[in-house]
Amino acid sequence: MAGGSGTRFWPQSRENRSKQFLKILGDETLIKATVNRFRAFLKPESIYIVAKAGQQDRLRKNVPDMPPSNFIFEPEGKNTAPCIGLASLIIEEKHPGAVLIVSPSDHLIQKEKIFQRTLRAAVDLAWREKGLVTIGIQPDRPATGYGYVQIHRKIDCKDRVEAFRVKTFAEKPNFATAQRFLKCGDFLWNSGLFIFRIPSLFRAYSRFMPEMCRGLMRIRKSLGTKKKDSVIREVYAEISPQSIDYGIMEKAKNVYIVKGDFIWSDLGSWEQVYKLSEKDSDGNSVSGEAVLLDSRNCYVHNEQGLIAVLGLDDLVVVQSEGATLICSREKAEEVKQIVDMLKMKKKDQYI
Amino acid sequence: MAGGSGTRFWPQSRENRSKQFLKILGDETLIKATVNRFRAFLKPESIYIVAKAGQQDRLRKNVPDMPPSNFIFEPEGKNTAPCIGLASLIIEEKHPGAVLIVSPSDHLIQKEKIFQRTLRAAVDLAWREKGLVTIGIQPDRPATGYGYVQIHRKIDCKDRVEAFRVKTFAEKPNFATAQRFLKCGDFLWNSGLFIFRIPSLFRAYSRFMPEMCRGLMRIRKSLGTKKKDSVIREVYAEISPQSIDYGIMEKAKNVYIVKGDFIWSDLGSWEQVYKLSEKDSDGNSVSGEAVLLDSRNCYVHNEQGLIAVLGLDDLVVVQSEGATLICSREKAEEVKQIVDMLKMKKKDQYI
Numbered sequence: 003m004a005g006g007s008g009t010r011f012w013p014q015s016r017e018n019r020s021k022q023f024l025k026i027l028g029d030e031t032l033i034k035a036t037v038n039r040f041r042a043f044l045k046p047e048s049i050y051i052v053a054k055a056g057q058q059d060r061l062r063k064n065v066p067d068m069p070p071s072n073f074i075f076e077p078e079g080k081n082t083a084p085c086i087g088l089a090s091l092i093i094e095e096k097h098p099g100a101v102l103i104v105s106p107s108d109h110l111i112q113k114e115k116i117f118q119r120t121l122r123a124a125v126d127l128a129w130r131e132k133g134l135v136t137i138g139i140q141p142d143r144p145a146t147g148y149g150y151v152q153i154h155r156k157i158d159c160k161d162r163v164e165a166f167r168v169k170t171f172a173e174k175p176n177f178a179t180a181q182r183f184l185k186c187g188d189f190l191w192n193s194g195l196f197i198f199r200i201p202s203l204f205r206a207y208s209r210f211m212p213e214m215c216r217g218l219m220r221i222r223k224s225l226g227t228k229k230k231d232s233v234i235r236e237v238y239a240e241i242s243p244q245s246i247d248y249g250i251m252e253k254a255k256n257v258y259i260v261k262g263d264f265i266w267s268d269l270g271s272w273e274q275v276y277k278l279s280e281k282d283s284d285g286n287s288v289s290g291e292a293v294l295l296d297s298r299n300c301y302v303h304n305e306q307g308l309i310a311v312l313g314l315d316d317l318v319v320v321q322s323e324g325a326t327l328i329c330s331r332e333k334a335e336e337v338k339q340i341v342d343m344l345k346m347k348k349k350d351q352y353i
Numbered sequence: 354m355a356g357g358s359g360t361r362f363w364p365q366s367r368e369n370r371s372k373q374f375l376k377i378l379g380d381e382t383l384i385k386a387t388v389n390r391f392r393a394f395l396k397p398e399s400i401y402i403v404a405k406a407g408q409q410d411r412l413r414k415n416v417p418d419m420p421p422s423n424f425i426f427e428p429e430g431k432n433t434a435p436c437i438g439l440a441s442l443i444i445e446e447k448h449p450g451a452v453l454i455v456s457p458s459d460h461l462i463q464k465e466k467i468f469q470r471t472l473r474a475a476v477d478l479a480w481r482e483k484g485l486v487t488i489g490i491q492p493d494r495p496a497t498g499y500g501y502v503q504i505h506r507k508i509d510c511k512d513r514v515e516a517f518r519v520k521t522f523a524e525k526p527n528f529a530t531a532q533r534f535l536k537c538g539d540f541l542w543n544s545g546l547f548i549f550r551i552p553s554l555f556r557a558y559s560r561f562m563p564e565m566c567r568g569l570m571r572i573r574k575s576l577g578t579k580k581k582d583s584v585i586r587e588v589y590a591e592i593s594p595q596s597i598d599y600g601i602m603e604k605a606k607n608v609y610i611v612k613g614d615f616i617w618s619d620l621g622s623w624e625q626v627y628k629l630s631e632k633d634s635d636g637n638s639v640s641g642e643a644v645l646l647d648s649r650n651c652y653v654h655n656e657q658g659l660i661a662v663l664g665l666d667d668l669v670v671v672q673s674e675g676a677t678l679i680c681s682r683e684k685a686e687e688v689k690q691i692v693d694m695l696k697m698k699k700k701d702q703y704i
Contacts, residue, residue, distance in 0.1 A: 013661070087477035217640070293694050296684070306677035308703045310691045313684030314668075317676075326672065328679055333647065333664030340661045343644050352659045 003063065003086070004033055004053040004107040009341040010271050013325035014303070017353050022108040023060055028277055033107040036066045043118045047072065051107070052089045054079055060351070077235045081243040083250070086196070087207060087218045088234070095225055101125050101294035102203070104129035104196040104246075110278065123163035124197040124260040131157075134206060135197040136168070137211045138190025139266045144180035147270045147335070149173055149192040149247065151259050159260060168257040171247060190259060193266055196246065202256075210253045217241050222278050272318045272327075273334035276301035290321070301331065325352045354437070355384055355404040355412065356430045361622050364412035364413060364676035365654070366703050373459040377626055384458040385415045392457070398423065402458070403440045405430055416514040428586045432594040434601070437547070438558060438569045439585070441454055445551050446576055452476050453554070455547040455597075461629065463616035467570035475548040475611040476515035482508075486548040487519070489541025490617045495531035498621045498686070500524055500543040500598065502610050510611060519608040521683040522568045522598060541610060544617055547597065553607075561604045568592050623669045623678075627652035641672070652682065676703045 008021035015021050022033040033051075040049050047069055053061055055075045062068075074092050074251060086104055093100060103121060112115055120137060128135045138151050152169040159165035171192065175183060183189035184227070207215040217237040224233035251257055267274055279287040279301070286294050290304030292311070299316040302309055309319055319336050320327045327337065344353050354554055359372035366372050381389070384402075387692040391400050398420055404412055406426045411418075425443050427436060437455055444451060454472060462468055463672045471488060503520040511518035522543065526534060534540035558566040568588040575584035602608055618625055628663050630638040630652070637645050641655030643662070651668040653660055660677075669685050671678045678688065695704050 153538075264627060291700075293691060293698070293700075295690055295694060307677065308700065309677045309679065309696075310365075310695075312678070312680035312687065312691055314679065314681050317665075318681070319679060321677065326658065326660045326670075326677060327663070328660065328665065328668070328670060329663035330665050336663060338662055339646055343646060344659075344661075347644070349642075349644075349659065 003082065003104065004051050004057070005076060005085055006106075006108060008041070008108070009338045010335070011320075012337050012341050013327050014305075014320055014322040014353065016323065018056075019060075019323075020108070021269070023064065025143065026269055027278055029152060031064050032109070032269070033061075036105060036107045036109070037065050037068070039111060039114060039117065040103075043122075050074055050078060050089055050093060052085050066311055075205060077238045079243075080238060080241055082246040083211060083244040084217070084238065086203070087214065088221065090200050090203055091218060091222050091225065095220075097200075099201060101128050101197065101199050106194045106268070109194065110265070110267040110269050114264070117262065117264040119161050120163055120260055120262040120264065121195075123159050123161050123165065124195075126160050127165055127260060128197045128199055128202070131256065131258060132199060132202050133258050134202060134254055135165075135258045137193045137195040137197075137253060137258055137262045138259040139193050139262055141184055141189065141191050144177060144184045145191065146174060146177055146180050147274075148268065150175065150180075150183050150189040151192050153188045153190060153259055157258065162163060164261040166259050166261075168251075170261050171239075171252040189222060189321060190261060191266075192247070194268065195262075196251070197260075201252060203250075206250045206254050211244065211249045214241055214244065214249070271335045272301055272303075272320065272329075272337070273331050276318065276331060276334075292319075292342055299331070326347050354433065354455065355402050355408070357435055357457075357459060358425060359459070361686070361690050362671075362691045363692050364678050364703065365656075365671055368675075369407075370411075371459070372620070374415065377620055378461060378629055382415050383460070383620070384412070387456060387458045387460070387462075388416050388419070390462060390465060390468065391454075391463060394473075401425055401440055401444060403427060403436050405409060426435050430594075431589060431592055433597040434562060434565055434591065434595040435568075435592055437554070437597050438565065438646050439572065441551050441554055442569060442573050442576065445573075448551075450552060452479050452548065452550050457545045457618065457619070460545065461616070461618040461620050462488055464614070467615065468615040470512050470617065471514055471611055471613040472546075472548070474510045474512050474516065474548075476533065477511050478508075478516055478609055478611060479548045479553070482607065482609060483550060483553050484609050485553060485602060485605055486516075486609045486611055487602060487680040488544045488546040488548075488611055488613045489610040490544050492535050492540065492542050495528060495535045496542065497525060497528055497531050498625075499619065501526065501531075501540040502543050504539045504610055505539060508609065515612040517612075519602075519610050524604040541612060542617075543598065544613060545619065546613075547602075548611075554601075557601045557605050562595065562600045565592055565595065565600070622681050622686045623652055623654075623671065623680075623688070626684060627685075629667065643670075650682070657688045674703075 004022050006020050008015045011021050014024050023031050045335045050072045052074045066258050124135045124278045150172040153166035156168040157165050224230045281287050285299035292304050292309040293301045294315045297311045298315045302319045304321045316331045355373050357371050359366045362372050365375050373383050376382050401423045403425045407502045475486045501523040505516035505520040508516050575581045632638050636650035639653045643653045643655050643660040645662045646661045647664045649666045655672045667682045669680050
């Protein structure tokens, strides 16, 4: 899934340069790193990218050796439920009954071997139980920026991977609730990775999202005809945006969670990136041309000219594409406010 | 005097773009504002500019209607004593016995009528008493960035302007001393404006700076000959840098101070500029494209792209010529440290 349009990494992310196209914490764009992560254990032709129409060129630049027919374009973004539905229909044409792994394209994942083992186990489970499987991450802090999944009884899973039936999904909690989740011990972070057989998914659409299901069935009928593109556009214009979490996962009964022991972050803000990045002895993380004097625990990312910081601690400075963000680390989660203000002031070149 | 090469306004000021060529607190460069301030009551041909060789083009752009023969170029900067000596020699050729007003070209002065009245009185005094006259400013705070002059007994001066004999000069004091000066009441800030008849000055050179005087006399002899430029270069290469304050004013006996009631600042740092600038209701002073959110008492000057500040107070941000300075207001006096570090790292394009 590469349809997102993040504002949380402004000014590096823009309306037409969303987070998956940024090089965050590495030399590769996040989408390229994501594709490579799957190529390590899947055939290239088994990997599909769903993106917004208009991003063709940028995608091809990022993954030039991807077969063109493995790009799927949505006419507009309507959250994850239609995105996953459309991809399932198109993959179903070639591989009815296949197991899909659905993955965001803009997350950080480290420890690839564990990642692969976890996913193999999840695929095995989805196949065996005909259920909807999600990947959960053991929380190490009371994060308020993630959704949580409460686990129920343990079930068998291969390769010493732990798996559970899901008790409940919980949306992003406040801090007190997050602390309770952490203490309680049976809550995992919802990583946004889903695994299921295509028929299992369509049964869930039919049961929990009947209207969206009708739209998807209209698209299914149009596939292979000249009407395909116009039907997809019509259906997308009519349906309301909905996440797969809210639309299906929270309602379905046959939902499983497989615990991933790899390192994972949704990279939700510059503050998170600072925490995950390498720092010098003053606690500063610096990329690009910069000098810091008498300054500690700062995150500086610079793509043009020189940045000089003097006598300041706990700062985020990002200079990219003609704009410079300067904020305190504790306010880094609120960068969207800047983008909102720029929209209000119609400063289109910076949005 | 336009020979300075300030580092205190980095990144706007550079090795070849010193403070007098900046537009600080106004629409005009400081040097242009200075020339205009004198043109308001002096004939254009009576105004001379002493600058460093190599700054011809920049000067002509700033004051295009200045007679070319009124530019005086020093081969290198050796502080104010040789600068004022050279200018006096060259002006003496046309106007022996004239009274000179020596002025920095990079200060802020407001209330021009009072400025003019003060200078007329100072010229009158210099003429009458054959002394060396300086202009003093009533301190309104215990500034540690200025030199002070202690006044002695009052003497007659025209136009209700107050004038005194000088008791002592005091270099930039520490904070406790500056507080004592302020409380004591008979200390004025040394504005760097001097007024004297050319013969009075040369008597002082001869008495207090005999070596520099010999150099100046060599130059005097060469004026009007083909050797002029090479003699000036030779003399400048030999003499040690010296300020007129230290070399003459602090030692001479016939020194007077005229009190200026105009508004004056030597604009010594971004912090001073912030204090003198207009602010919005959040105490922010902003020039150029910028958005500030949840931020107070900041100084932002931007010459390219957009700057966004979020959740930060008491910040100085200056973006100019490919470099961005971000510092706390209280550290603004230490910007020179950045320039020193850039020199050490040989980042020549930013110096």
